Amino acid sequence: MGTPLIGVRCYPIEEYPFYHCEGCPPGSTGNGTNCHDLDECDLAQPCDENVRCTNLSPGYRCDPCPPGFTGSRGSQGVGLEEARRNKQRCEDIDECRQAAPCGQNAYCVNTVGSYDCVECANGRYDPSIGSCLGENYCPGGIQCDANAKCVQHGPNSYSCECKTGWAGNGLYCGPDHDLDGWSDQRLPCRDPRCKLDNCLDVPNSGQEDSDGDGVGDACDNDADKDRIPNDKDNCPFVPNFDQKDSDGDRVGDACDNCPYDSNPDQKDTDHDRKGDRCDDDIDNDGIRNERDNCPLIANRDQSDRDHDGIGDVCDNCPHNYNPKQKDSDFDNIGDECDVGPDQDHDGIPDQIDNCPTVPNGNQLDTDGDNIGDACDDDKDNDGHKDHQDNCYLVYNPDQLDSDGDGRGDACQCDTDNDTRCDNVDNCPNNSLIYQTDFSKYQTVALDPEGSSQMDPVWEIYNQGAEITQTVNSDPGLAVGNDKFDGVDFEGTFYVGTDVDDDYAGFIFSYQSNKQFYVVMWKQNQQTYWDSNPFRAVGEAGIQIKLVDSQTGPGKMLRNSLWHTGDTPNQVKLLWKDARNMGWRPKTSYRWYLIHRPRIGLIRLQIYEKDKKITDSGNIFDRTLHGGRLGVFCFSQETIVWSDLAYRCNERLPESMWNELPNNLRGSINKDFNRAHRISSGNPFLQ
Incomplete structure (x- = not known):
């Protein structure tokens, strides 16, 4: 005989089993005598589909709504009727409607219970349409050419630039076979860059x-149309049928800036079309050369603090008496003051370094207080700390900001107060540099002894943005005057002859003729002809080397440069293209170099037309912390470095930043933020 369940109403009857039950309690089923639990989770599905349902005896329980959802924190009940009447509902939270959950170069895609950030790898995010813009679209409705990209120069400052292998004004781009910045076809626009190459x-x-x-x-072949081929014409760019050369310097009178004084280099410091050799005021400062204590650099005040007869503006040790101006290592610092430790490895001895513990090869000192910008927290000396100053490089104690955009009126378009707006300034944070200019260059011979080969012969074109080297020469450099910390350096490399197969390239972080980085490219493998002091084998391909030489220029450094691999106390090979791909004659290559001395990062990419053919990946070396830029050749003639461009830059493209190890990224941000007194943000991300 069965036993009625608790909670079941039963009453007696005369027949077996002598009672009758009306039914089972909520949450169970049966005849009252025999009841078993109902599984509400299975039969009624009372919980949200994203929530776990647990069957109880009797009843059921729903877990709370999961993260990313709003709704009940949990619910439970008994029986099918309640389960069907009170179904749990969890509503997905649209995180994308919240304040900027993704970075500035990504857009948010809501997913069930979460969201995804989709990186705009080739463009920018436009919140008005909620997606990425193509890389050829600029804010403000500017549509760049399909072969261009939008480039940001600063807050609310953008322009269209043609991609590598293309040239034009950005709104129109045509193919650029020789990578010199001029299109192979005439473009339908009036901008100077739209004309045919x-x-x-x-x-x-x-x-x-x-x-x-x-x-x-x-x-x-006859650039001046005087019927004399260029290679035989002593004035290839000025007609002179008679080829008269009064001073015998192989420069015809018609184009000689000193026709009666031999000056084959045609040097003209003040660009007045009168060569230095015959100019009685070379720097055009109103003081004749014989009375000028700086005849090559204008200085009307003739200031000479150390009374050595050399004016301060051209004295390589302005505080040390050194009338001979001896500079053994060609670093533009005289031997008299080029002594002692250099603890920050920026090429400036501590005793004359305006930031001895912070690398600053450019020695920039905006306010002239003898504290370099790199370690000065009030760079313009206006009483406002940099992180609170709305013009941190321009003196503006009133902090006037008429349009309320956070940028002071005093620097509205010109951060460094050099009279060039940031969008046309190669170094918006450095008032000493605003455009690429190698016209004031220093020649550095790396094997000055002997006469096996000539020293390089350099020629400058395009207002300092193009360099040529014409002869088969000893190793040598042409080094620009501007100094950099972080820098982007690009240019086009071209060998215009089938003769020879040797080295050409460029340098960066030049600190002296003993210390610099060099990118060098050889066409074919070859053993150097002189095995003294050791047998040097140069392999074909692209190499990046650190020159950190104990001896400096001479046979040892010469052979070490030629040799592929490390040479103790001379050269260290940092990277080599494993494909051993040599350069091809009469072929243009575009290089892009990124150097961030603060983190020791070096990155090289090379293009042929619009195709990337080499990428070194991220290379790290912290030996040299900034310096000058230049070009390099070794035993190769007829080289052109064209359309050169450099830009001050401490930031990294996002793709390159993302390749850094997480621990390194965290360390970089922490150190940088502390040094620059800012509390958050990513100072290295472009």
Whole structure:
């Protein structure tokens, strides 16, 4: 005989089993005599589909709504009727409607219970449409050419730039076979960059055309139309049928800036078309050379603090008496003051370094207080700390900001107060540099002894943005005057002859003729002809080397440069392209170098036309912390470095930043923020 369940109403009857039960309690089923639990989770599905349902006896329980959802914190009940009547509902939270859950270069996609950030790898995020813009779209509705990209120069400052392998004004781009910045076809626009390249196959970024015939000098066999081929013409760009050369310097009178004084280099410091050799005021400062204590640099005040007869503006040790100006290592610091430790490895001895413990190869000191910007927390000396100053490089104690955009009126478009707006300034944070200029260069011979080969012969074009080297020479450098910390350096490399197969490249972080980084490219493998002091084998391909030489220029450094691999106390090979791919003659290559001395990062990419052919990946070396830029050659003639460009930059492209190890990124931000007195943000991300 069965036993009625508790909670079941039963009453007696005369027949077996002598009672009758009306039914089972909520949460169970049966005849009252025999009841078993109902599984509400299975039969009624009372919980949200994203929540776990647990069957109880009797009843059921729903877990709380999961993260990313709003709704009940949990619920429970008994029986099918309650389960069906009070179903749990969890509503997905749209995180994308919250304040900027993703970075500035990504857009948010809501997912069930969460969200995804989709990186705009080739463009920018536009919140008005909730997605990425193509890389050829600029804010403000500017549509760049399909072969261009939008480049940001500063807050609310953008422009269109043609991609590598293309040239034009950005709104229109045409193919650029020789990578000199000029299109192979005429473009439908009036901008100067829209005209047709006058030398389609030879890079000539200055587009020089002496005879005005539409054929650039670089590819015109008789550039001045005097019926004398350029290679035999003593004035290849000025007509002179008689080839008269009164001073015998192999420069014809018609183009000689000192026709009666031999000056084959034609140096003209003040650009007055009168060569230094015959100019009685070379720097054009109103003081004749014989009475000028700086005849090559204008200085009307003739200041000379150390009374050594050399004016302060051209004295390589302005505080040390050194009338001979001896500079053994060609670092533009005289031997008299180039002594003692250099604890921050920026190439400046501590005793004259304006930031002895913080690397600052450029020694920039905006307010002239003898404290370098790199370690000065009030760079403009206006009483406002940099992190609170709305013009941190321009003196503006009133902090006037008429339009309320957070940027002071005193620096509205010009951060460094050099009279160039940031969008046309190569170094918006450095008032000493605003454009690429190698016209004031220093020649550095790396094997000055002996006469096995000539020293390089350098020529400058396009207002300092193009360099050529014409002879088969000993190793040598042409080093620019500007000094950098973080820098982006790019240019086009071209060998215009089938003769020879040797080295050419460029340098960065030049600190002296003993210390610099060099990118060098050889066409074919070859053993150097002179095995003294050791047998040097140069392999084909692209290499990045650290020159940290104990001896400096000479045979040992010469052979160490030629040799592929490390040479103790001379050269260290940092990276080599494993494919051993040599350069091809009469082929243009575009290089892009990123150097961030503060974190020791080096990155090289090389393009042929619009195709990337080399990428070194992130290389790290912290030996040298900034310096000057230049070009390098070794035993190779007829080299062109065209359309050169450099820019001050401490930040990294996002893709490159993302390749850094997490621990390194955290360390970089922490150190940088502490040094620059800022509390948050990513100072290294572009």
